[in-house]
Amino acid sequence: GAVVSQHPSRVICKSGTSVKIECRSLDFQATTMFWYRQFPKKSLMLMATSNEGSKATYEQGVEKDKFLINHASLTLSTLTVTSAHPEDSSFYICSAIKREDTGELFFGEGSRLTVL
């Protein structure tokens, strides 16, 4: 199967700082990546769709200035949580679709963000 890698897996930061999370497709090119947020014992909430070389499409209610997404290459998308606050603490998961699509999503391992 395809491999999607996220880094860091855990990050703790102070309130007001910015945190960047990377999502890489290791063995395939991904024209489209997705960013999800998951609260404890809850389902995955789609935050935004990231397309290589273009601006991300954000879901309703997601602040684009708070959650900056960049899809700089066919193998890398980044999520930057700007001016983080404790309520931004969550589990962030990225996923990617292979270029030769089968409709199958491959998920990263997730990144646990804790804002103090």
Added chain:
Amino acid sequence: QQQVKQSPQSLIVQKGGISIINCAYENTAFDYFPWYQQFPGKGPALLIAIRPDVSEKKEGRFTISFNKSAKQFSLHIMDSQPGDSATYFCAASTGTYKYIFGTGTRLKVLA
């Protein structure tokens, strides 16, 4: 119409038993129905998926049953093992690949 309703919320099964998780959807445009398994602190991993042109798909101990007219699909885990204890999510998507996830089922298989 974009929701995928999943039940039960939690499930306890004896080792060797059958675990059954159900999902229902409204949007007839959905054309891909995957099931994901998630362990604590990890990302979801694809278990098995089905498209509407078949009514059942089996891979090892995992079977998806799909009822297009009822707009329902279910996951059956045969011979359930303690290692199957995890949270299971159904999902549905259209050609846009925007997945709509169910609310999840926490499965616990007793040894």
